[in-house]
Amino acid sequence: KFEKIWLILGTVTLVAFLSTIGIQAFTSPDHAPPSDLTTIEPEEVETTAPFDEPGLKKVGENEYELVMILQSFGFTPGEVEIPQGAKVKFIVTSIDVVHGFEVAGTNINMMVTPGHINSMTYTFDEKGSFLILCNEYCGIGHHYMSAELEVK
Ligand code: CUA
Numbered sequence: 001k002f003e004k005i006w007l008i009l010g011t012v013t014l015v016a017f018l019s020t021i022g023i024q025a026f027t028s029p030d031h032a033p034p035s036d037l038t039t040i041e042p043e044e045v046e047t048t049a050p051f052d053e054p055g056l057k058k059v060g061e062n063e064y065e066l067v068m069i070l071q072s073f074g075f076t077p078g079e080v081e082i083p084q085g086a087k088v089k090f091i092v093t094s095i096d097v098v099h100g101f102e103v104a105g106t107n108i109n110m111m112v113t114p115g116h117i118n119s120m121t122y123t124f125d126e127k128g129s130f131l132i133l134c135n136e137y138c139g140i141g142h143h144y145m146s147a148e149l150e151v152k
Pocket of ligand 1: 134
């Protein structure tokens with residue numbers, strides 16, 4: 001008889017516990033609408049906005065979003081040109097392993113884990129050529145993993 005009570009109590013507790021998790025899942029930021037997307041399944045990155053169209057997008061007066069995909073051992077796109085004074089929001093993710101995203105000579109430095117969306121903003125006041133490199137060891141081609149950003 002007691003066993004039955006414990007079983008019912010256990011079940012009730014479990015159900016209560018699971019529904020709490022369920023409620024949290026719906027209210028937590030991880031499950032916010034796609035516009036606030038922070039993670040994507042790595043295999044779905046290339047078909048999910050904004051990563052379905054990587055590259056530079058003008059969003060305001062000399063303000064840009066630069067969407068980049070990192071993959072062993074390169075960046076997509078590999079070359080980018082922006083006008084002097086441009087404020088650029090880098091939006092990056094990886095589709096395979098952990099990479100690093102560093103724009104040499106700036107404070108842009110991010111660890112890029114698969115499917116996790118990372119972003120940082122920087123204003124390029126000076127003309128010149130900036131090297132974008134991977135600063136996280138990601139395999140045999142790590143040292144060749146780079147891209148170029150030209151400020152004109
Ligand atoms: Cu990618 Cu090192």
